[in-house]
Amino acid sequence: MRGPRYPAPIADLPATVPFVGPEALERQRGAPFRARLGANESVFGPSPFAIAAMQDEAVEIWKYADSSHLDLKGALAEQMGVTPANIVLGSGIDGLLGNFVRLLVAPGDAVVTSDGAYPTFNYHVAGYGGVLHKVPFAGDHEDPAALFAKAAEVDAKIVYLSNPDNPMGTFHKGSDIAAALDHLPDGCVLALDEAYIEFAPSGTTPDLDPEDPRVIRFRTFSKAHGMAGARIGYAVGAQGLIKSFDKIRNHFGMSRISLAGALAALQDKAWLGDVLRLVDDSKTRIARIAEANGLTALPSGTNFVAVDCRGDGAFARAVLAALAEDGVFVRMPFVPPQDRCIRITAGRPEDMDVLEQALPKALAKARAA
Amino acid sequence: MRGPRYPAPIADLPATVPFVGPEALERQRGAPFRARLGANESVFGPSPFAIAAMQDEAVEIWKYADSSHLDLKGALAEQMGVTPANIVLGSGIDGLLGNFVRLLVAPGDAVVTSDGAYPTFNYHVAGYGGVLHKVPFAGDHEDPAALFAKAAEVDAKIVYLSNPDNPMGTFHKGSDIAAALDHLPDGCVLALDEAYIEFAPSGTTPDLDPEDPRVIRFRTFSKAHGMAGARIGYAVGAQGLIKSFDKIRNHFGMSRISLAGALAALQDKAWLGDVLRLVDDSKTRIARIAEANGLTALPSGTNFVAVDCRGDGAFARAVLAALAEDGVFVRMPFVPPQDRCIRITAGRPEDMDVLEQALPKALAKARAA
Structure with a gap:
C-alpha cells in the first residue's frame, strides 16, 4: 500500500510551525510562565x-x-x-x-x-x-x-x-x-x-x-x-x-x-483609548527597566519594545533563555544585527514587576555563561 | 498599473460560494426565516x-x-x-x-x-x-x-x-x-x-x-x-x-x-444522547408530515431527512421556493434523480409545527405553478 502521493512543492516541505507557542514552551519547562510577554498579545484583553x-x-x-x-x-x-x-x-x-x-x-x-x-x-x-x-x-x-x-x-x-x-x-x-x-x-x-x-x-x-x-x-x-x-x-x-x-x-x-x-x-473606542494609554505606560516602564540594566529600548510604534542587549545574538539568546527559565516569556529577532535585541510585549504593572525582578538576574546569568 | 498577476488555475476560477447561506437568503426575501431547517445545523444547540x-x-x-x-x-x-x-x-x-x-x-x-x-x-x-x-x-x-x-x-x-x-x-x-x-x-x-x-x-x-x-x-x-x-x-x-x-x-x-x-x-455524553433522541423524534415527525402530504421520507442515518416530492427536480425546486417564501429554510439535492427530493433538517417541535403548516401550502403552490 503506497498511501498518499504528495506533489511538489508539498513533498519537500518540512512539517513545521512558524513559531513555538508559549504553551509548548511551558510544557517543555514543566511550569506556566509568570509573565506572558512574548507573543505581542494584549494582556489588557478586549473591551468588556x-x-x-x-x-x-x-x-x-x-x-x-x-x-x-x-x-x-x-x-x-x-x-x-x-x-x-x-x-x-x-x-x-x-x-x-x-x-x-x-x-x-x-x-x-x-x-x-x-x-x-x-x-x-x-x-x-x-x-x-x-x-x-x-x-x-x-x-x-x-x-x-x-x-x-x-x-x-x-x-x-x-x-x-x-x-x-x-x-x-x-x-x-x-x-x-x-x-x-x-x-x-x-x-x-x-x-x-x-x-x-x-x-x-x-x-x-x-x-x-x-x-x-x-x-x-x-x-x-x-x-x-x-x-x-x-x-x-x-x-x-x-x-x-x-x-x-x-x-x-x-x-x-x-x-x-x-x-x-x-x-x-x-x-468601543473608549476601551481602545484606554488600552493605548496602558500600552504606552508599559512601554515607558520597559524602557526604564532596560536603562536601569544598562540596556537600550528602541523607539516603538507597536505594543512591544525591542531592547538592545548590547551584545551579539548569542548573548541575547542567553538572556532570553534565562528569562524563560525564570518564567518570563519573551521572544527575539532571528537575524543579525537585529538579534542583539529581545522583544518584550507591553504588560500590566504586575507583569512589569516580574520583568524588573527577572531581567537583572537573566543578564547576570547570560554574562556568566 | 497592472495590479495583481494571477497564475493558473486561480485566474480561471469563479468567485463563488459553495452554498448560499440562510442569512443571504433572508436578506433576499427581506425577512427572517420562521424555521431554519436547511443547513443541517443542530437547532438543539450544544451541551450547556x-x-x-x-x-x-x-x-x-x-x-x-x-x-x-x-x-x-x-x-x-x-x-x-x-x-x-x-x-x-x-x-x-x-x-x-x-x-x-x-x-x-x-x-x-x-x-x-x-x-x-x-x-x-x-x-x-x-x-x-x-x-x-x-x-x-x-x-x-x-x-x-x-x-x-x-x-x-x-x-x-x-x-x-x-x-x-x-x-x-x-x-x-x-x-x-x-x-x-x-x-x-x-x-x-x-x-x-x-x-x-x-x-x-x-x-x-x-x-x-x-x-x-x-x-x-x-x-x-x-x-x-x-x-x-x-x-x-x-x-x-x-x-x-x-x-x-x-x-x-x-x-x-x-x-x-x-x-x-x-x-x-x-x-457531555448525556447531552449527546438527548440530542440523538430529539433528532430521532423529529425525523419521525418529518416522515409523518411527509406521508400526510402524500410524500415519502427516505431512511436517514443523519440529522436530516430527504423527502421525495414525487415529481421531477423542477417540482421539488418549486416546493423549496414556496417553503422559503413562507419562511421555511430547507435545501435540496442538486442532481437528478436525487433532486426529486427536498432535504429537511431535524428541528424542535415548534419548528415541526411550522413545517407541518407550511408544507401543504407549498405543495399546492408548486402544483398550481
Whole structure:
C-alpha cells in the first residue's frame, strides 16, 4: 500500500510551525510562565462589551456564521472610509496572508520580504512553492526602497512590508510609503501588514485610494483589540483583488462568537483609548527597566519594545533563555544585527514587576555563561 | 498599473460560494426565516457545559490558542482509540478538506466523487486545479464500488465518500466500506466524510487500523455537538499523513473559545444522547408530515431527512421556493434523480409545527405553478 502521493512543492516541505507557542514552551519547562510577554498579545484583553457580546453569542453557536460577514465588514468600511467590497475577513492576518499568497504565487514565482521579517508570511510563500528574496533591515527599519528595487530585479509578484514592523517595532511615515510606491514595479502587489497600526502615531498608514491595485493592507483584532484567540483579521484593497478571495477562501470558516466580539470591540473606542494609554505606560516602564540594566529600548510604534542587549545574538539568546527559565516569556529577532535585541510585549504593572525582578538576574546569568 | 498577476488555475476560477447561506437568503426575501431547517445545523444547540465553557473562556481571548491542540486531541484520541498524532484539528471539515486537497492535488491530478455530493469538496478540488470525475449515486446511495473503479480508471489521488451521505442521508455498513477498500487503487486515499456519524447506527464507521494509509476520516463538532458556528472539525488518519498537515495548516488559526467549547461538548455524553433522541423524534415527525402530504421520507442515518416530492427536480425546486417564501429554510439535492427530493433538517417541535403548516401550502403552490 503506497498511501498518499504528495506533489511538489508539498513533498519537500518540512512539517513545521512558524513559531513555538508559549504553551509548548511551558510544557517543555514543566511550569506556566509568570509573565506572558512574548507573543505581542494584549494582556489588557478586549473591551468588556466584546466579552459580553461573545458570551451572549455562545447560545447561538449551533448556527453557521453568515459567510458574507456584512455586519462586521460594514462597520469596518465605515470606519476606514471604504466600501464593504474593499474588505475581506479571515482567520487572522496569518490566514489571510495564506489566502493572498495562494492567489498570486505559483511554484517558482518570486516574492520579496525583509530578512528577519514575519516568518508566517515566509511559511506561506514556501508552502505555495514561491521563491523568497530577502532584503536586509536598514538601521533597524524595514527598507521600502531596497524592497521595491529587489522586487523589480527579480520580477516579484508580492513585496511584504510590515509598518510598524515586527520584530523591531520601528515604522515609516505613511507618506513615505505612498511616495515609495512609485518605485514598486508594475504587476507587483505590496502586502502591507498593519497589525500594529493602532499603536502607531497618526500618519503611519499611507493615505491611498482604496481602489489602488498596487497595495493590499492587512489588519487584525489580535493586537490592540485584545482578541488574538478569536482569529479575526481583515484585508483591505481594490474590489477586484478582494473579490478574488471568494475564489478560494473557506466561506463558512469564521466563528460567529468571534465575529460578534469583533463588532463590539470595534465600537468601543473608549476601551481602545484606554488600552493605548496602558500600552504606552508599559512601554515607558520597559524602557526604564532596560536603562536601569544598562540596556537600550528602541523607539516603538507597536505594543512591544525591542531592547538592545548590547551584545551579539548569542548573548541575547542567553538572556532570553534565562528569562524563560525564570518564567518570563519573551521572544527575539532571528537575524543579525537585529538579534542583539529581545522583544518584550507591553504588560500590566504586575507583569512589569516580574520583568524588573527577572531581567537583572537573566543578564547576570547570560554574562556568566 | 497592472495590479495583481494571477497564475493558473486561480485566474480561471469563479468567485463563488459553495452554498448560499440562510442569512443571504433572508436578506433576499427581506425577512427572517420562521424555521431554519436547511443547513443541517443542530437547532438543539450544544451541551450547556459547552456554552458555559465558551463563556468562561471569553475572558482569555487575548491569548492565541495553543497551536498543538493537545487538550482536545487527547480527549478525541482517547474516545476513538487512537493517538493524538493520528488527529489534526481544523476550521470545520470544510477547512480540513481544503488542507487535504492541497496536500495531494497538483493541477491536472484526478479526483473522484459522487455526482451531487458535497459541493465544498468540489470547490477545493477546482481551487487547486484538480480534475473532478463524478460517479452517479446508485439507488440514492453513494456507490463505493463504482467510485473505487473510477479511481482506478483515472488514476485518482483522492476519492471522496460521505457515510452517512449528504444530501440523501443514506449510509453503508462500515464493514462493507472496509471490504470495498480492497478495490481502492494503490496510491489513492479515501477521504471518508463522517460529519453525521454520531446519528448513524453503530457499525456505520469502518473498523480500521488507525495507521491504514488508505483512509482519512473527517468529523466535526458542527452537527451532533451543535457547534457549527464554532468551526471545529478533525481529521483522523495515519500519523505520516496527519503530520503532513503541519506543512501547510494555519497553526495558530483556531479560536480558543471554540476549542474550550468542543472539549466540554465531547465530555457531555448525556447531552449527546438527548440530542440523538430529539433528532430521532423529529425525523419521525418529518416522515409523518411527509406521508400526510402524500410524500415519502427516505431512511436517514443523519440529522436530516430527504423527502421525495414525487415529481421531477423542477417540482421539488418549486416546493423549496414556496417553503422559503413562507419562511421555511430547507435545501435540496442538486442532481437528478436525487433532486426529486427536498432535504429537511431535524428541528424542535415548534419548528415541526411550522413545517407541518407550511408544507401543504407549498405543495399546492408548486402544483398550481
